[in-house]
Amino acid sequence: MRTHLCGNINESHDGQTVSLCGWVTRARDLGGLIFIGLRDHAGVLQVVVEPDNEIAFPVAEKLRNEYCIRVSGKVRLRPESQWNPDMKTGKVELLADTVELLNASAPLPLLMTDEDGEEVRLKYRYLDLRRERMQRNLRLRARLTGAIRRYLEGHGFVDTETPILTKATPEGARDYLVPSRVHPGSFFALPQSPQIFKQLLMMSGLDRYYQIARCFRDEDLRADRQPEFTQLDLEMSFVEESDVQAIAEGMVRTVFREVLDVELPGPFPRMSWHEAMRRFGSDKPDLRIPLELVTICDQVRHVEFQVFSGPANDPGSRVAALRAPGGANLSRKQIDEYAALTAKYGAKGLAWMKVNDRSAGVEGVQSPIAKFLDEAAITGILEATDAETGDLLFFGAGPKATVAAFMGALRLAVGRDFDLVEAGWRPLWVVDFPMFEFDAEDDRYYALHHPFTAPATPDAEALRADPANAMSRGYDLVLNGSEIGGGSIRIHDPSLQQAVFDLLGIDEEEAGKRFGFLLEALRYGCPPHGGIAFGIDRIAALMAGEDSIREVIAFPKTASAICPLTSAPAPVDAAQLDELGIAVPEKASAAE
Structure with missing residues (x-):
């Protein structure tokens, strides 16, 4: 039915007669000329239907988004002023000789964009998968598994x-x-x-x-x-x-x-589990973020502030600090939002210290806990964390596993929020x-x-x-x-x-x-x-x-383990249950 793929048409096809099949991604009538965006898995090509084409034009006038069509015609170069750099086929178009409607589409139940909610996208996944993004993802996945098979079989x-x-x-x-x-x-x-x-x-x-x-x-x-x-x-x-x-x-x-x-x-590189937990609060550290947790037990072991000195003197606990470069300009509301985040991971509170003037020592810091720390402790903390003017220090204290959990999550949040995530692969x-x-x-x-x-x-x-x-x-x-x-x-x-x-x-x-x-x-x-x-x-x-693995799975479940497309899981009839010797409690049946 087709000689080429829409997205593969380029300048080398100028003057050639081709047949293409795909879906209408847009149809516009501009001054008598009808422009059709024709899409298949390889990409989109602009198709032009002229009004004097008595066979193709009446068909083209009735086209709507996602109609499935076949088009034949001659490839031609667009005028340079009309090149579209955002399209792989942006320098060419197809002048249609024939337009054949293969199948019409009912009005779409979704926008076919990223603005669609997950529930509707998964319910109509067969439509969602037509999008360029999803086609790209599934084909990338296929190349991935193909490369894996070739490598392993070669070894x-x-x-x-x-x-x-x-x-x-x-x-x-x-x-x-x-x-x-x-x-x-x-x-x-x-x-x-x-x-x-x-x-x-x-x-x-x-x-x-x-x-x-x-x-x-x-x-x-x-x-x-x-x-x-x-x-x-x-x-x-x-x-x-x-x-x-x-x-x-x-x-x-x-x-x-x-x-x-x-x-x-x-x-x-290789890193021990203990080192990863100590430095990053995670056994899967993101090394693109150049922030580390610093243990400050030695600096606060002697202070009267039991929130710090207690864990500092307990072998199973820890006091750790995280430096947020340039974070001294955060508002109290923003700091409280970080505290709320850490609370989800077990933190009972999130202490902090702004370094307004590093050269001023104790006088240059601002913190609700500063009054509970002596000069030796504050000076030691600033030195241990390499704090500079304009930085913000966050502190976590408690059992080692708990501190790792909430300070590790805080490290990731600060890294993202402060735009510290480096490019590349680590x-x-x-x-x-x-x-x-x-x-x-x-x-x-x-x-x-x-x-x-x-x-x-x-x-x-x-x-x-x-x-x-x-x-x-x-x-x-x-x-x-x-x-x-x-x-x-x-x-x-x-x-x-x-x-x-x-x-x-x-x-x-x-x-x-x-x-x-x-x-x-x-x-x-x-x-x-x-x-x-x-x-x-x-x-x-x-x-x-x-960000989500659901975007690279053809037919995934929702976060609640439901398939909106097929309405699974679903009840089965009593006869089938009897055959299997299974009795479903009345409460479970009623819930269905």
């Missing part, structure tokens, strides 16, 4: 599928369950990741596995999470951390070169993670990565003796403040795996029920192995310059 990896219907296992989030009709009362689980199966593939001698896998997690609602998402999964046998990281880093470099024509700086390996995190409320340990991550010590008894200080062999790849990949060397020794289960409160009987097949496989010459998983959605969003 000996085998694309292997793993089951979608599997067994429920505790991996950090709730499973989506699927009832079995042929086994009443039993359920499959949709995989949160292919973790166990990829380890089994290493035990099977596959050596190098990869898969672009669909994963499912029934997580609490969050702004940029999806109940189903896409993950690049890879696993390697007979490797150390550096082997996996070298493959992953080479892949990321190649993908950015092929898809964006960008050479990432290298080698990627990758970072975060390594040397703690093996466990202790939840005082539950009085138990949780795996910081997952329960199959190998500890730094291969000694099971040493691990049991001091789990609080145990380090893992995990590693995350961070890019511009987003974790794009995470992995580890896995446990390949059955006794060490059981020790980890014990510390996580999974006794031998429970471990056998949930992971019996994995523990059995570990007994038969399991090789040392490790891997990493990358979030395809997040990488695509970063590459496309999008």
